[in-house]
Amino acid sequence: MKFKATGLCSILLLVQLAWSDPAVPAADFAWPNSFTRVRLISVPINCGWKDGRPFAPRDQVARTLKLSEQGSTDVDLVEALSEKGWLVRLESDGAIVANPPTAVATGQGNELGTAVVRETDESRMAVRNFASICAKERKVWVKNHPKQALLDAIGSDIARQTRRPIPWVFAIIQDAEPNAACTGEGMVYITTSNLALLDQDELAGVLGHEIAHGARQQLAEDRHEDTRRDKTVADAEALSDRLRAAEEQAGDQYYRDIRDGRSESEAEGRRRQATASAREHYNFSMRTIRERAQAHKNYHQFKPQTDERQADLVGMRLAAAAGYKPDGLMRALEKLQAADFKNYGRRKMLGAPTHPPIGERIKTLKELLQRWSR
Ligand SMILES: [Zn+2]
Numbered sequence: 001m002k003f004k005a006t007g008l009c010s011i012l013l014l015v016q017l018a019w020s021d022p023a024v025p026a027a028d029f030a031w032p033n034s035f036t037r038v039r040l041i042s043v044p045i046n047c048g049w050k051d052g053r054p055f056a057p058r059d060q061v062a063r064t065l066k067l068s069e070q071g072s073t074d075v076d077l078v079e080a081l082s083e084k085g086w087l088v089r090l091e092s093d094g095a096i097v098a099n100p101p102t103a104v105a106t107g108q109g110n111e112l113g114t115a116v117v118r119e120t121d122e123s124r125m126a127v128r129n130f131a132s133i134c135a136k137e138r139k140v141w142v143k144n145h146p147k148q149a150l151l152d153a154i155g156s157d158i159a160r161q162t163r164r165p166i167p168w169v170f171a172i173i174q175d176a177e178p179n180a181a182c183t184g185e186g187m188v189y190i191t192t193s194n195l196a197l198l199d200q201d202e203l204a205g206v207l208g209h210e211i212a213h214g215a216r217q218q219l220a221e222d223r224h225e226d227t228r229r230d231k232t233v234a235d236a237e238a239l240s241d242r243l244r245a246a247e248e249q250a251g252d253q254y255y256r257d258i259r260d261g262r263s264e265s266e267a268e269g270r271r272r273q274a275t276a277s278a279r280e281h282y283n284f285s286m287r288t289i290r291e292r293a294q295a296h297k298n299y300h301q302f303k304p305q306t307d308e309r310q311a312d313l314v315g316m317r318l319a320a321a322a323g324y325k326p327d328g329l330m331r332a333l334e335k336l337q338a339a340d341f342k343n344y345g346r347r348k349m350l351g352a353p354t355h356p357p358i359g360e361r362i363k364t365l366k367e368l369l370q371r372w373s374r
Pocket of ligand 1: 209308355
């Protein structure tokens with residue numbers, strides 16, 4: 001689902017974006033005695049663990065760390081990262097993430113995935129949108145849910161695949177109706193009932209869909225379109241005002257002409273001429289405005305479906321790129337359909353359902369998967 005802001009959000013809630021612990025030089029990092037995952041930039045590394053230090057297969061890390069291809073098959077990561085001045089940190093999902101120092105220090109990663117994560121106007125607005133939904137719909141944000149760490153881990157795995165340096169917040173809200181939505185690039189929420197239904201791959205599929213909505217700037221496009229539509233309405237009103245003013249002026253001129261001694265028919269002729277030319281200008285400009293209005297109508301008629309198909313397709317690719325099964329979203333939708341949540345994602349926004357029917361989506365995803373596996 002894609003959240004649509006129907007008005008300006010007046011509620012400004014400060015939500016802390018706790019992305020991760022600060023990065024420290026690899027040599028000073030308090031490496032734990034055991035851990036699950038290590039990532040260089042965003043690439044997962046299969047580490048072994050010897051005498052309290054992580055060792056990685058040389059062929060996996062040689063290129064990223066600019067090591068020679070020759071040497072021991074396993075590389076002592078603490079040593080290698082310290083030598084190259086890399087910075088490491090512990091992410092909220094328990095993964096250790098290492099970044100090249102230049103990218104962290106300057107904030108200008110030139111390689112994909114090395115750019116430093118930071119807030120943008122869009123990501124701040126996404127969080128505000130979420131906060132206003134919670135306030136308006138009286139939803140409870142569950143902050144200590146036992147599956148929060150899992151949600152964060154899968155969500156950030158997928159968000160990283162977008163190769164955009166945006167901090168993402170994954171929130172859980174209390175709701176008996178399974179649902180998930182993106183409120184802008186950087187914010188996704190999922191309901192407790194939806195979370196309870198899905199396994200990891202299915203959750204990755206659902207998160208992929210939502211993250212795709214944000215990463216493809218669909219909500220930002222909609223906001224720009226709304227701004228343009230407001231401008232068209234304002235232009236049309238200004239045009240009508242100008243026509244009325246011109247007609248009034250022509251009327252005033254008529255009485256001045258009579259007072260100045262012109263004949264009634266001459267004054268009337270002059271009035272008609274002035275009015276006609278004002279109307280001609282009005283009609284000409286109005287045609288352009290009508291065309292613009294029709295374009296806005298078309299946009300709102302076709303954009304939602306296009307966006308949803310794009311989110312299904314892009315989301316599936318993101319989830320697969322992050323290492324999850326590509327059929328996760330399809331299976332999630334099948335599960336929701338079987339559990340009789342046939343209206344999943346079909347919440348009405350501005351009178352039109354936001355998503356194609358669930359059966360249609362499953363069919364399309366199935367076809368895509370078949371083409372993909374060929
Ligand atoms: Zn959607």
